[in-house]
Amino acid sequence: QSQDEHQSICKIHPKLAFLIADSHVQIKLCQSLEGNLKRHLADLETTVQVKEQQASDLFQEMATILELLKSREVNEIGSHDNKDGKHTLYDHIDQEAVDALESRVKQYLQQLQHISQTNSEKCTQTLHKINHITIPEAEDISITWEGVQAMGNLIADSQSAVDDISQDLQSVERHCDQLRDTIRDLEVQGGTLSIDDYNVLLHDTDEIPGIIMDLEETLSGVRQRADEINVRHLQYSAFFDESKRRFSAVSQISDISNEYVQTAASGQAQYVALVAALDTALEDMWGLVTWYRQFHSAYDGLIAEVHRRRQAQRDILATVDDMRARLDALHMEELQTRAAFVDKDGPYLPSDLCPFIQDPPSRFVIEEIADAGRFASVQSHETRYMKDTSH
Template identity: 25%
Template sequence: MAETTEPQYQKGDRVEYRPVGGGNDNVAHSVGEVVDVLGSGADLRYSIKNDNTGKKTNYQALQHGEQLCSKANVLTNTSAQCAVDVLALDAKVKWISQAVIEQLKLAASVAKSIEYKRARLDKQTREWDAIRTERTSALDTVLESLGTQLVPPGFHQTSSDSSLFGSQHSLDKADGIIDPAQSPSATVRENVFEKKLATKHVDRSTWKTLRDFVDESAIEQVLDAVENDRSRLDVRVLSPLLFLFRLSPNWTCLESGLGDPHSHGFSIRNSLPVSNAPPIGSLLDAQERTTTGMARHLESLASHYDQMADALHDSETGIPHSEEEMQAMHRDTDELPAIMAELEEDAHSIQEAHEKLVLAKTAAQEQLDASRSTLDDLDELGDIMSDMLQKQQDVEADCENLLEALQQRLLVVEDLHHRFVQYQSSFHKLLIEIARRRQYRESAEKIVEGLMAQLDAMSSEERQMREDFNAEHGAHIPTDICLCIENPPTRWEVVPWAGDVPEVLPVVDADLLAQLTAFLFLLCLGEREVGGRGSDYAW
């Protein structure tokens, strides 16, 4: 507020005045614009806006604008460097993620290879199991058949020591009879064989069977060896899984592949950082446009300040200003708040963009740090996969050796089966041979008996003829003539060859021979139908 000694003025008039409280008359007068008229008469006062106030306002606006633009420039440069850092960090994160994915794919490939080898080994094992079941079943079948094949008592001695096969059953059981249902390979497969010997005419319950002459303990040893080697194979096949579990329980699902959500490989893949970097290009472009606008505003502020300074200088030197010039300066001054608001908004926009880039850089650095932890897990995965692969190769080599040994074991089982089939077949032929020999012996005995009867008849007839001759002519012939005329006919006897004894053969009942004939007939049909496997039929 200022006091004047001049007559009354109107609003908008420019006046020269002395500020209120200015003291003596030496205080310099100021120039300003009447903005309001207060009171009347003796209380008349004028509200005057000093031109220096406008200059000061414009200078403050210019200074504040320069500060905002300077800060914006610093933030823009920092943002540019931050953007470069974000791009570099994001590139590193992407490179590490891609490398991790490639390594995980390689690990999955190794796991699939190991799984394929294990599946192939399992297939070989199952094939061997099928062959073992077939061989042991065939062995059980022939043993069961031997257990039903009765051996007439005349075919063996009381002691089983004379048996080429040896038998523990005749020593273990008082009656020397074994239960056909007891199979030496009962530990390998279930035996469903159950038959009873039929008795006919004679009590055959005490008779021995062909199985009584088989060394069951030797068969048990062979089958136990097969089972033990098979158990060793199972343990060796499972050893890689046990080895993997001992390394780390977290890796037990690795072989399932990276798609298993419980596998550690899957967790590594899920832990990979996802690039969430802001659009760097658009942010920098926006900052560039914003700083360009701020520069234009700063130029406007500087130009307006220069105009106000020139106007003040002209006023101080007494150069008047036109009404249009005054209105233009007032209009520019009135626009200062809007310009400053835009500068503030632009500076805030640049600050926000800078903060986004700083946050993006921090996030990218955190992702890079997390990726290093992922790389450590990946190194552990690589070590475990290498150990697993080496372990699987060792297991595969050992299992190949075990399978080869098991094949040799099956050859022994097959050889036993073949021997027992030949044993049964030879016994069947033995029965037929005994029957044939008995028939030969009986035929020879009949011939000898017939010859003896014929010789006896001839001898009796000869004796009678000699007695009749001697009775008729003997009295007329001197006794010293033909002394042999009185001799009786020679008597003959048919006996075995010198040193030989009459052959004694065991008795084979007719029903046994009939059963054998029927069995051989079925055997012949079976060989025609199944290509020589008819020998496995039980008799």
């Protein structure tokens, strides 16, 4: 039906073809505009809420890991002493860097909230304006080429009937003129009317009622066609008035929506850049949280490693002590053996025969070159920790 109407409009006036071709599409777009605006606004608000929740979770994770680092005491007392005289893993954290990163995340969130709030207000205003515009409902009134042709035929038939009536009236008027002229001549001349003239006048006069009846019948047809033409005229006028109101409403909605779209588009680049910057900051902060957790767990490994090294040091020292004792015993045994030889055979040997025979045996010393103090305790609860891990 829409295609037939489109073809009819094209035949009536090609420039009006868009009335039928685009009207349904434009009206549907206007009707769906409210839902699209609400979804757009909901998407913005959802994005901001998701980012806020991500930041909140991240801040909580950061606070938790920092508390863990604060509670993990290191026994070694050094330059990191705090007011309580305790050295904790937290003393190795750059809190200013954490605060700066957290402030940057909060700043990005505030800017996103501002953009979302601004869009929400403008969207609400736009929807309010659109809701005050009513698009007339399409009625069962349309223009068809056949209807226009029928209307043209009615006008042509009416014009033909009017022409016939005009001719009949002219004929009656001529007959009346002839009758008046004849009567006037008779009155002037004082003569009598012949039978033939009388019959002619009588015949013409008798035809007048028939002519009048024909005129009345023709006039009735003209009136009927005029009524039908008037009805069609009213229908077509209503169609064009309705179309004009619809497209006027569509035009107003289009102008309002375009204004909102242009405003939203101007802030879209900033919005996208802020989301990207926020994601980067959140990723950096999650990286810190991960690093701090690894730092906390790595300290447990450090304690185990220090304990292992101490045990290894003790094993090495035990071996060294044993080697020293064995070397001392061998040295003493060698001294005694050499002394016995010198006492027994030395007096009989010339001194220049073997000068070194009187030399004492070589003495070997095992020295420690590493700093044993570097294996000092690094955790006040190391003993308890090792007991826990040994289970």
